[in-house]
Amino acid sequence: MTSKTTALPPGSFFDQQGKYKGILGWLTSTDHKRIGIMYLMCILVFFLVGVTLGGIMKLELLRPGAQYMDAQTYNGMFTVHGIIMIFMVVIPGLSAVFGNFFLPIMIGAKDVAFPRLNLFSWYLFLLGSTIAVLSQFGGNGPDTGWTFYAPYAINSKTNVSTAVLAAFVLGFSSILTGLNFIVTVHRMRAKGMTWFKMPLFPWSLYATAWIQVLATPIVGITLLMVIAERTLRIGFFDPSLGGDPILYQHLFWIYSHPAVYIMILPAMGAVTEIIPTFCQRKVFGYQAIVLSSLAIAGVGYLVWGHHMFTSGMSDFSRMAFSFLTFIVAIPSAIKVFNWIATMYKGSILIKTPFLYTISFIFQFMIGGLTGLTLGALATDIHVHDTYYVVAHFHYIVFGGMGFAFFAAIHYWFPKMFGRMYDEKLGTVAWAIVFSGFTLLYFPMFILGLRGMPRRYFDYLPEYSSGHFISSIGAFVLIIGIILMVYNLVKAARTGELAPANPWNGRTLEWKVASPPPLENFDHDVEVTEHPYDYE
Amino acid sequence: MEQNHSTTHEHRDDTGSKLGMWIFIFTELLLFGGLFLVYAVFRAKYFEDFHIAAHQLNVFIGAVNTLLLLISSMTIAMSITAIQKNHKKFALLLLSITFFLAFIFLVNKYFEWGLKIHHHLYPGSDLVLTLTHGEIMFFGLYFFMTGLHAIHIIVGMTLIGYVMVQVKNDRINSGNFQHLENAGLYWHLVDLIWIFLFPLLYLIT
Numbered sequence: 086m087t088s089k090t091t092a093l094p095p096g097s098f099f100d101q102q103g104k105y106k107g108i109l110g111w112l113t114s115t116d117h118k119r120i121g122i123m124y125l126m127c128i129l130v131f132f133l134v135g136v137t138l139g140g141i142m143k144l145e146l147l148r149p150g151a152q153y154m155d156a157q158t159y160n161g162m163f164t165v166h167g168i169i170m171i172f173m174v175v176i177p178g179l180s181a182v183f184g185n186f187f188l189p190i191m192i193g194a195k196d197v198a199f200p201r202l203n204l205f206s207w208y209l210f211l212l213g214s215t216i217a218v219l220s221q222f223g224g225n226g227p228d229t230g231w232t233f234y235a236p237y238a239i240n241s242k243t244n245v246s247t248a249v250l251a252a253f254v255l256g257f258s259s260i261l262t263g264l265n266f267i268v269t270v271h272r273m274r275a276k277g278m279t280w281f282k283m284p285l286f287p288w289s290l291y292a293t294a295w296i297q298v299l300a301t302p303i304v305g306i307t308l309l310m311v312i313a314e315r316t317l318r319i320g321f322f323d324p325s326l327g328g329d330p331i332l333y334q335h336l337f338w339i340y341s342h343p344a345v346y347i348m349i350l351p352a353m354g355a356v357t358e359i360i361p362t363f364c365q366r367k368v369f370g371y372q373a374i375v376l377s378s379l380a381i382a383g384v385g386y387l388v389w390g391h392h393m394f395t396s397g398m399s400d401f402s403r404m405a406f407s408f409l410t411f412i413v414a415i416p417s418a419i420k421v422f423n424w425i426a427t428m429y430k431g432s433i434l435i436k437t438p439f440l441y442t443i444s445f446i447f448q449f450m451i452g453g454l455t456g457l458t459l460g461a462l463a464t465d466i467h468v469h470d471t472y473y474v475v476a477h478f479h480y481i482v483f484g485g486m487g488f489a490f491f492a493a494i495h496y497w498f499p500k501m502f503g504r505m506y507d508e509k510l511g512t513v514a515w516a517i518v519f520s521g522f523t524l525l526y527f528p529m530f531i532l533g534l535r536g537m538p539r540r541y542f543d544y545l546p547e548y549s550s551g552h553f554i555s556s557i558g559a560f561v562l563i564i565g566i567i568l569m570v571y572n573l574v575k576a577a578r579t580g581e582l583a584p585a586n587p588w589n590g591r592t593l594e595w596k597v598a599s600p601p602p603l604e605n606f607d608h609d610v611e612v613t614e615h616p617y618d619y620e
Numbered sequence: 621m622e623q624n625h626s627t628t629h630e631h632r633d634d635t636g637s638k639l640g641m642w643i644f645i646f647t648e649l650l651l652f653g654g655l656f657l658v659y660a661v662f663r664a665k666y667f668e669d670f671h672i673a674a675h676q677l678n679v680f681i682g683a684v685n686t687l688l689l690l691i692s693s694m695t696i697a698m699s700i701t702a703i704q705k706n707h708k709k710f711a712l713l714l715l716s717i718t719f720f721l722a723f724i725f726l727v728n729k730y731f732e733w734g735l736k737i738h739h740h741l742y743p744g745s746d747l748v749l750t751l752t753h754g755e756i757m758f759f760g761l762y763f764f765m766t767g768l769h770a771i772h773i774i775v776g777m778t779l780i781g782y783v784m785v786q787v788k789n790d791r792i793n794s795g796n797f798q799h800l801e802n803a804g805l806y807w808h809l810v811d812l813i814w815i816f817l818f819p820l821l822y823l824i825t
Contacts, residue, residue: 142629268640298646302650317742318744
């Protein structure tokens with residue numbers, strides 16, 4: 086096969102430009118496309134590490150009792166798994182990879198507003214990730230869970246400060262990316278691209294960027310306070326010094342709930358691009374999708390208390406937070422209705438990106454509806470801190486954001502790398518990933534309803550069949566992921582050359598060559614039509 | 621705002637640059653907003669202890685520092701006008717004054733903190749740990765808030781130093797002064813936060 090590989094056409098951004106060659110040419114490049122690909126490489130590596138840690142946990146949970154590790158190792162394991170997956174994979178995820186690569190192209194710009202700041206954000210991301218990895222070495226890795234709850238995070242003898250510092254640096258990187266995107270959307274749109282002619286992926290990035298900018302500083306200062314407590318004994322969150330651990334939870338979730346929307350909004354945006362293309366149909370309810378993105382960003386800011394229904398809050402606060410949680414389900418459901426309505430009477434082409442997209446919708450609905458069970462005050466008392474919660478957020482974060490990422494990487498792969506992946510292998514990998522996912526996480530709902538608490542390395546015998554099925558699912562899922570990554574890596578090296586518009590899309594990125602030239606467009610772009618004007 | 625898009629190839633967008641700076645300032649306000657929230661919670665909870673502990677702070681030095689920052693905000697604003705009117709030397713003088721005032725602020729802060737530490741009034745000291753919960757919290761907040769603010773003063777001084785070099789090299793001139801304006805915006809933010817810190821920590825007794 087390799088002998089038949091043809092070289093990419095000249096003139097793309099892959100060609101060496103500037104004064105440095107090879108890897109240095111990448112590390113010093115302020116081209117948004119190169120930065121997007123550098124994020125992709127880092128995130129892929131961290132994702133595989135996170136998957137490996139998750140796989141080891143499932144291996145431990147295959148049978149009751151201690152198999153391969155003690156409880157403390159397991160605590161460290163789920164903490165690192167959480168830190169890597171949340172802060173280094175899903176929060177940057179779609180917005181750093183596809184946002185960087187496609188936001189400027191889709192709005193007809195040459196680059197983001199602040200290209201050097203963009204490269205700086207990537208270096209901060211790398212620095213934060215390095216610190217997070219270092220927290221595992223020299224002494225014990227942190228064992229607090231990714232939430233760093235006080236007062237345990239204050240007293241734990243493990244490397245909590247290092248991990249918290251890592252989260253702070255990663256947050257700073259996220260803020261700067263968000264800032265860059267807001268200014269880009271405001272100032273860099275092509276001539277004729279009014280706000281309501283902007284494609285929906287940039288819209289979702291715009292809504293996300295505001296959450297990144299407005300919510301992240303709160304967790305930033307909270308994490309600094311945790312570090313100060315550990316080093317200086319200030320006692321903000323330590324009850325023995327008069328502090329208040331509930332206050333920590335509030336400050337933490339004021340960011341960390343909106344963070345869920347930082348993850349899911351760009352995922353929704355990507356899916357909203359894929360569906361019209363693969364149905365060859367104008368997106369249904371364009372304005373409703375835009376407004377629901379903004380509504381999710383706005384209301385999502387006000388629901389953090391639902392993480393704390395059992396922590397101690399006044400009844401009125403609990404009711405208000407529960408009510409707002411139900412309200413935020415409405416714009417999410419509007420999106421689902423719009424996606425389905427877009428498919429109606431479309432000429433649907435079922436290829437790998439579309440398969441991931443429909444499984445995204447399926448899993449996102451399960452994740453969203455079970456979220457309402459958790460948002461209701463009475464049922465939450467029953468299932469709080471059980472596997473039901475674990476299943477719920479994995480359905481949202483992995484089944485939602487993760488699957489949308491897989492859909493997006495297959496959808497935009499020809500544009501990013503200029504080559505096609507193997508469709509048949511891609512479909513097989515999807516089938517394995519989807520079955521593995523369902524087998525892994527669905528039993529957790531049942532385990533949770535029957536009372537299995539989360540974050541335990543051992544369990545009672547009555548939970549063993551559920552855990553066994555779940556662990557088998559984990560191994561199936563890992564096989565599927567390996568197959569998918571293999572398919573993509575192979576395609577990037579030796580795949581067939583991709584045409585400029587393999588899926589017959591209408592947005593601007595399909596009007597430039599694959600891969601795009603260095604400054605995206607040869608001439609200034611002028612937009613006259615709506616982004617989804619299919620016949 | 622007139623269109624600054626020149627016909628040359630170089631891309632420059634002053635409005636975008638200013639927008640970016642304002643958004644960054646929002647994030648800084650929210651960063652301190654988290655601290656103000658914590659302050660509000662503990663002030664409500666330990667009203668009397670805060671009242672007693674605040675007497676330990678030196679209102680005179682605090683007031684002098686407030687005055688220094690207010691004047692420095694004025695001088696940096698004046699330097700922007702000076703650049704707009706092509707008075708390069710005067711602008712440099714005004715920026716040097718701003719820088720100097722910021723430095724004096726830090727010197728005062730050094731002596732203020734030094735005295736507190738000399739009296740064993742710092743977070744985690746044996747003396748502080750014997751105090752009431754509210755007093756522990758007050759001194760914790762005092763050092764944390766003024767410490768974080770001092771870091772921002774240093775960042776601001778770095779920015780002022782940077783724009784001074786740029787003014788000197790004529791990179792900042794009457795036709796291109798957005799970097800100076802952004803540095804000014806940042807410095808006003810540093811000033812503004814102190815305007816809130818001063819009454820909250822020193823004056824409400």
